[in-house]
Amino acid sequence: MEKSYMIYGVGFLLSYIFFKFRKGLVLGKNKKSLRNKVVVITGASSGLGEGLAHEFYKEGCLVVLCARRRQELDRVRNDLLSLPSSEQRHPPVIVPMDLNDTEDLPNVVKKILSITERIDILINNGGISHRGSVIDTKLDVDIRIMTVNYFGSVALTKAVLPYMVKEKSGKIVFISSVQGLISIPGRSSYAASKHALQAFADSLRAEVSHHNIGVTIISPGYVQTQLSMNALTATGQTYGKMDATTENGYTCEYASKEMLKAIVENKNEVVLAPPTARIGIFLRHFIPSLYFLAMVKRAKKLMVK
Ligand SMILES: NC(=O)c1ccc[n+]([C@@H]2O[C@H](COP(=O)([O-])OP(=O)(O)OC[C@H]3O[C@@H](n4cnc5c(N)ncnc54)[C@H](OP(=O)(O)O)[C@@H]3O)[C@@H](O)[C@H]2O)c1
Numbered sequence: 001m002e003k004s005y006m007i008y009g010v011g012f013l014l015s016y017i018f019f020k021f022r023k024g025l026v027l028g029k030n031k032k033s034l035r036n037k038v039v040v041i042t043g044a045s046s047g048l049g050e051g052l053a054h055e056f057y058k059e060g061c062l063v064v065l066c067a068r069r070r071q072e073l074d075r076v077r078n079d080l081l082s083l084p085s086s087e088q089r090h091p092p093v094i095v096p097m098d099l100n101d102t103e104d105l106p107n108v109v110k111k112i113l114s115i116t117e118r119i120d121i122l123i124n125n126g127g128i129s130h131r132g133s134v135i136d137t138k139l140d141v142d143i144r145i146m147t148v149n150y151f152g153s154v155a156l157t158k159a160v161l162p163y164m165v166k167e168k169s170g171k172i173v174f175i176s177s178v179q180g181l182i183s184i185p186g187r188s189s190y191a192a193s194k195h196a197l198q199a200f201a202d203s204l205r206a207e208v209s210h211h212n213i214g215v216t217i218i219s220p221g222y223v224q225t226q227l228s229m230n231a232l233t234a235t236g237q238t239y240g241k242m243d244a245t246t247e248n249g250y251t252c253e254y255a256s257k258e259m260l261k262a263i264v265e266n267k268n269e270v271v272l273a274p275p276t277a278r279i280g281i282f283l284r285h286f287i288p289s290l291y292f293l294a295m296v297k298r299a300k301k302l303m304v305k
């Protein structure tokens with residue numbers, strides 16, 4: 001009797017080690033396939049985009065750093081160039097862009113292709129958040145957040161797609177948010193823009209699958225970045241505060257590493273968040289009345305403040 005338990009135990013342990021080992025091997029192999037790939041990252045001047053630039057650069061990719069602030073992009077590029085390395089790496093390329101300027105984004109893609117000749121992975125990461133109630137928030141602010149977070153990524157994706165279709169390969173990544181799956185009070189515009197991205201990504205994935213183009217959408221919970229500092233208030237001012245939730249979130253390094261893994265594993269969607277956020281998503285879909293009640297409580301607390 002006891003002997004058979006031991007055999008089961010050892011068997012379980014061995015298969016666990018085997019699968020862990022296999023997973024490590026597969027990840028290692030997939031990571032190797034990243035070498036020399038051209039990876040365009042929007043919002044590369046700060047936070048997650050900067051973290052992603054580090055991870056892809058270290059895997060031997062040619063990273064194209066995009067955002068508005070040229071100086072910050074230079075800083076990120078210099079940081080990358082000063083990383084110690086035993087292997088030859090591709091110097092990062094800087095192409096400034098404004099996601100609000102959707103009409104100019106096709107020109108930006110042309111410019112990138114004229115330098116790199118290829119785009120293997122597009123990471124739509126650049127974005128801004130929102131702090132304000134629906135009643136107070138000026139429509140201009142809603143439009144701006146929707147434009148930068150949603151239409152900017154859509155315009156960029158549309159500009160890159162014909163090229164990827166011709167090549168019969170490519171990968172389009174969207175950095176959404178837990179708030180692309182559930183909305184909380186005080187962030188209506190942000191949550192709406194991220195929900196829109198989720199819907200867009202699901203349609204796109206089905207459409208381009210036979211062109212051998214993959215679509216990955218990643219929904220992180222709080223990550224330690226400048227997102228709350230840069231958020232727009234109801235009147236369109238910069239919020240300028242570091243929220244405790246953001247401060248206590250995942251480190252950029254951890255989140256970026258997990259994102260790279262999800263991308264090389266060709267995941268369709270990933271929720272990169274702690275259990276509380278996952279419970280929220282579960283409740284919203286399976287016991288919505290409970291979720292709505294919890295949000296009413298949360299909104300009341302916001303109003304008292
Ligand atoms: N931090 C979190 O807790 C969290 C959670 C879930 C999802 N996310 C998502 O992660 C992504 C990255 O944000 P982050 O957290 O790293 O915040 P961040 O530190 O504020 O970085 C935002 C990036 O977006 C760029 N950006 C903003 N407006 C732009 C515009 N008009 N045109 C081009 N680029 C623009 C900024 O660059 P410039 O200012 O130089 O243009 C910056 O590089 C966002 O999509 C955000 O929604 C973050």
Ligand SMILES: *[C@@H]1O[C@H](CO)[C@@H](O)[C@H](O)[C@H]1NC(C)=O
Binds near residue numbers: 100101
């Ligand atoms: C965003 O783009 C719109 C339309 O081109 C323009 O009117 C507006 O001034 C831009 N906003 C910012 C903050 O650049």
